Amino acid sequence: MKALDTKSALLAEAENLVRTKGYASFSYADLAERVGIRKASIHHHFPTKEELGAVLIDTYLERFTAQLKELGAEDIDTRSKLLTYGDFFAASLEDGQMPLCGALAADAAYLPASLQERVRIFFELHLEWLEAVLREGAAKHDFKLSRPYRKTALMLLSALQGASIVAWALKDPSVIKPVFRQLVEGLAAK
Amino acid sequence: MKALDTKSALLAEAENLVRTKGYASFSYADLAERVGIRKASIHHHFPTKEELGAVLIDTYLERFTAQLKELGAEDIDTRSKLLTYGDFFAASLEDGQMPLCGALAADAAYLPASLQERVRIFFELHLEWLEAVLREGAAKHDFKLSRPYRKTALMLLSALQGASIVAWALKDPSVIKPVFRQLVEGLAAK
DNA sequence: GACTGCCTACCAACTGGTAGATAGTCTGCA
DNA sequence: TGCAGACTATCTACCAGTTGGTAGGCAGTC
Numbered sequence: 001m002k003a004l005d006t007k008s009a010l011l012a013e014a015e016n017l018v019r020t021k022g023y024a025s026f027s028y029a030d031l032a033e034r035v036g037i038r039k040a041s042i043h044h045h046f047p048t049k050e051e052l053g054a055v056l057i058d059t060y061l062e063r064f065t066a067q068l069k070e071l072g073a074e075d076i077d078t079r080s081k082l083l084t085y086g087d088f089f090a091a092s093l094e095d096g097q098m099p100l101c102g103a104l105a106a107d108a109a110y111l112p113a114s115l116q117e118r119v120r121i122f123f124e125l126h127l128e129w130l131e132a133v134l135r136e137g138a139a140k141h142d143f144k145l146s147r148p149y150r151k152t153a154l155m156l157l158s159a160l161q162g163a164s165i166v167a168w169a170l171k172d173p174s175v176i177k178p179v180f181r182q183l184v185e186g187l188a189a190k
Numbered sequence: 191m192k193a194l195d196t197k198s199a200l201l202a203e204a205e206n207l208v209r210t211k212g213y214a215s216f217s218y219a220d221l222a223e224r225v226g227i228r229k230a231s232i233h234h235h236f237p238t239k240e241e242l243g244a245v246l247i248d249t250y251l252e253r254f255t256a257q258l259k260e261l262g263a264e265d266i267d268t269r270s271k272l273l274t275y276g277d278f279f280a281a282s283l284e285d286g287q288m289p290l291c292g293a294l295a296a297d298a299a300y301l302p303a304s305l306q307e308r309v310r311i312f313f314e315l316h317l318e319w320l321e322a323v324l325r326e327g328a329a330k331h332d333f334k335l336s337r338p339y340r341k342t343a344l345m346l347l348s349a350l351q352g353a354s355i356v357a358w359a360l361k362d363p364s365v366i367k368p369v370f371r372q373l374v375e376g377l378a379a380k
Numbered sequence: 381g382a383c384t385g386c387c388t389a390c391c392a393a394c395t396g397g398t399a400g401a402t403a404g405t406c407t408g409c410a
Numbered sequence: 411t412g413c414a415g416a417c418t419a420t421c422t423a424c425c426a427g428t429t430g431g432t433a434g435g436c437a438g439t440c
Contacts, residue, residue, distance in 0.1 A: 006420095020299050021297070021299060021300040022214060022296065024214040025297075027394080027395065027396080028395080028397085029394075029395080029396095037420070040396095040397080040398085040399095040420090040421075040423090041420055041421070043397070043398085044419060044420075045419090048396080048397080049395095101359075102355060103296060105296075105355045105356070105358060105359040106293060106296030106297070106355055106358070107212050107215070107296070110211040110212070110215055120360060120361075123356055123359050151369075152372070155349065155353075155369045155372055155373065158349050158350075158353035158355075158356050158365070158369050160348075161351070161352035161355045161356060162347070162348035162350065163345075163348035163352065164352075165292060165351045166295070166313060166347060168295060168296070168298055168299070169295040169309050169313050170310060170313060171310075175344055175348070178341055178344070179341075179344050179345045179348050182342070182345055183345065186376050196385075217428080217429065217430080219429080227387090228388080229429095229430085229431095230386090230387075230388080230389090230431080233432085234384085234385060237431090238430080238431080239429095
């Protein structure tokens with residue numbers, strides 16, 4: 001088997017495991033079973049669990065960064081941008097998985113330091129994107145906002161992370177969209 | 191040592207451990223070290239980890255239920271009730287701990303079923319309380335709300351859970367109050 | 381003596397790893 | 411063209427440490 005296939009299979013399965021049972025609970029044995037190689041072989045691709053976690057977060061961040069960049073550049077109104085952003089989270093839950101960094105963040109205090117740092121970067125990235133969209137929306141008079149925009153960005157991000165948690169605990173993915181929608185509607189300048 | 195002392199010491203330490211490193215990562219060995227008895231002795235008080243978890247959540251729920259009942263009965267305006275409710279979450283983070291059920295909820299998919307059920311009950315309890323306060327506030331014309339109130343309750347609870355997560359990941363407890371405050375202000379009938 | 385609350389000793393299962401062996405593939409050189 | 415060596419990707423075997431537990435014993439109290 002080609003290294004690229006195995007490596008990406010390992011990453012895909014690791015992501016699924018972290019997003020369904022958390023970083024602490026998933027093991028190389030779980031991965032071995034799912035990918036069909038021996039546990040010890042995984043170390044060839046990822047020498048330590050921490051390194052696997054780091055690569056996992058980095059690739060997730062790259063994907064998400066690209067997604068947000070694309071969404072930010074779309075020629076649609078800022079309200080739709082925000083709602084589409086919220087849809088990313090809802091889609092996660094509908095797939096039966098927590099968003100990765102929400103899954104990791106709850107455990108942040110005992111993640112290895114390199115992973116904690118990456119989770120923080122994830123959140124900062126999201127806040128910056130939200131701020132940019134809010135700024136754009138305020139400039140276009142789509143939103144009526146008080147400064148600093150970061151405060152509103154924090155509110156929106158918190159609501160989505162929290163809605164994911166609540167939806168996860170209640171096993172009801174339909175929680176997310178209405179929560180976020182009413183917040184976005186509340187930003188309207190009207 | 192009296193059983194009541196040891197048992198409550200175990201529960202207190204277990205709560206702290208769950209709220210700082212999660213249910214999956216804490217062990218009877220951690221508890222043994224903190225309370226100063228041997229690991230095997232813990233089984234005398236709590237035969238299984240699941241039972242310890244169940245008792246932990248039940249006692250937390252009782253405390254929280256009493257707190258919410260007390261707060262709900264206070265002769266203050268409904269806005270203050272909500273803000274005080276939000277302060278419970280902020281106080282948790284300022285203590286260097288996640289709120290218990292937020293810590294558990296992220297891991298909900300692989301908690302033992304009896305614990306998953308308790309986490310769900312926790313959230314339902316909070317939603318009911320929030321709904322009651324929102325209903326009271328709407329009747330007094332403190333709030334301008336659309337029905338169903340549960341939708342707004344979900345939004346508020348989500349924001350607090352999420353703000354706890356974001357604050358935890360960013361190691362910045364000051365995130366919570368401003369997030370919640372602006373949401374509560376946004377409910378004002380004005 | 382009965383009960384409580386601790387202890388030691390032990391268990392199977394599991395964790396993330398280390399180390400060396402093997403087999404297949406590729407490349408360079410005679 | 412064939413062969414040897416290097417490389418890749420897997421394997422077996424093993425490791426120390428850890429987990430939540432079981433079982434029986436001991437000491438203190440009533």
